[in-house]
Amino acid sequence: MKCRQCQQSAVIKMERHNTSLCRGCFNLYVHDQVERAITEEKMFDRAESVLVAVSGGKDSLALWDVLIKLGYRTAGLHLNLGINDYSQISQEKVEAFAESRGTELIVHAYQEAYGLGVIEIAEETARPACSACGTMKRYHFNRIAMERGFPVVATGHNLDDEASRLLGNVLQWQEEYLEKQSPVLSDEGGTWARKVKPLFRLAEREAAAYAVLNRIDYIVDECPMSKGAKMLVYKDVLNRLEETSPGTKHRFYLGFLKRPRALPSGPKELHLHPCQSCGQPTPGEVCGFCRLMQRVAR
Amino acid sequence: MIPSMKIKLYHPPREIILKGPKQVAVLLRELNLAKEAHLVICGEELVTEDRVILDDQVVEIRPVISGGGG
Ligand SMILES: [Zn+2]
Numbered sequence: 001m002k003c004r005q006c007q008q009s010a011v012i013k014m015e016r017h018n019t020s021l022c023r024g025c026f027n028l029y030v031h032d033q034v035e036r037a038i039t040e041e042k043m044f045d046r047a048e049s050v051l052v053a054v055s056g057g058k059d060s061l062a063l064w065d066v067l068i069k070l071g072y073r074t075a076g077l078h079l080n081l082g083i084n085d086y087s088q089i090s091q092e093k094v095e096a097f098a099e100s101r102g103t104e105l106i107v108h109a110y111q112e113a114y115g116l117g118v119i120e121i122a123e124e125t126a127r128p129a130c131s132a133c134g135t136m137k138r139y140h141f142n143r144i145a146m147e148r149g150f151p152v153v154a155t156g157h158n159l160d161d162e163a164s165r166l167l168g169n170v171l172q173w174q175e176e177y178l179e180k181q182s183p184v185l186s187d188e189g190g191t192w193a194r195k196v197k198p199l200f201r202l203a204e205r206e207a208a209a210y211a212v213l214n215r216i217d218y219i220v221d222e223c224p225m226s227k228g229a230k231m232l233v234y235k236d237v238l239n240r241l242e243e244t245s246p247g248t249k250h251r252f253y254l255g256f257l258k259r260p261r262a263l264p265s266g267p268k269e270l271h272l273h274p275c276q277s278c279g280q281p282t283p284g285e286v287c288g289f290c291r292l293m294q295r296v297a298r
Numbered sequence: 299m300i301p302s303m304k305i306k307l308y309h310p311p312r313e314i315i316l317k318g319p320k321q322v323a324v325l326l327r328e329l330n331l332a333k334e335a336h337l338v339i340c341g342e343e344l345v346t347e348d349r350v351i352l353d354d355q356v357v358e359i360r361p362v363i364s365g366g367g368g
């Protein structure tokens with residue numbers, strides 16, 4: 001198979017674009033898609049410092065690599081979840097990447113900070129592991145970004161992540177989640193760090209191919225807690241549709257973004273004030289993370 | 299020894315031996331693996347679905363789907 005652009009030997013065929021590309025042309029394609037996502041969605045500019053949430057997986061490391069190559073100002077943030085070998089290997093991959101690129105990396109380890117890993121915290125509070133983990137991640141991304149002076153947090157969510165989440169939200173008619181499902185979440189006038197997803201135009205397979213082609217050493221193993229997670233079922237369904245009808249995921253998610261969103265019934269003003277325990281903004285008296293940790297302490 | 303291709307698979311991690319030559323698209327179909335959810339790596343190289351894998355070659359079929367945001 002030949003590259004559509006330059007006739008060299010192709011390394012990837014992308015049915016949804018009806019094209020095949022060589023390594024060099026594919027890298028250009030990925031860089032273009034990310035740059036386009038950043039500028040069209042007004043995510044950030046080259047004067048702003050971006051905190052990249054890096055798990056050690058393909059998506060976040062590919063994202064960090066692309067942002068560095070495109071000349072953005074970045075630092076990495078790795079949360080060590082304290083899930084034995086899996087977390088240790090993940091941290092090693094992230095550290096090796098940061099060192100090879102000579103970039104700043106912030107590591108926050110739950111075990112050191114709280115004496116417990118995410119699995120124990122979930123068990124102590126009787127929360128499903130992925131839900132407790134999500135609460136903790138969102139909290140730390142925001143708090144560490146604000147404390148360290150990063151106006152923006154970037155995560156490696158790709159097209160498959162967003163399309164499968166949209167499918168889940170539509171199937172359950174989770175309307176308040178639909179409103180929030182955007183590649184950019186505002187900082188609400190500096191209350192939060194802005195949350196952005198610069199890979200939302202790239203299929204998961206493309207993000208993985210980018211990591212492989214650029215010799216990025218990432219953790220291939222799945223988080224041991226996510227086996228059988230619902231998102232994986234939705235992704236599988238969407239990929240089956242994609243095989244019979246290439247472009248389905250793109251049309252589904254980008255079509256959703258183009259549509260005017262229905263306004264929520266009645267104005268839903270969120271009054272935020274500082275959490276009594278940690279000072280982070282919250283609509284309640286104590287934020288979700290501190291409530292979780294209070295239950296652990298009991 | 300009979301010449302054969304070595305295929306490295308995940309979930310669970312294992313290796314299988316198949317008789318070559320075989321085209322990547324055929325290999326994926328026979329193993330019932332979705333093209334959109336896998337990369338095929340031959341040696342160090344990413345290969346497209348029309349590539350024919352020969353006996354004595356080592357191939358990794360790497361899943362690309364994960365829980366999200368990784
Ligand atoms: Zn080319």
Ligand SMILES: [Zn+2]
Nearest residue numbers: 275278287290
């Ligand atoms: Zn708090």
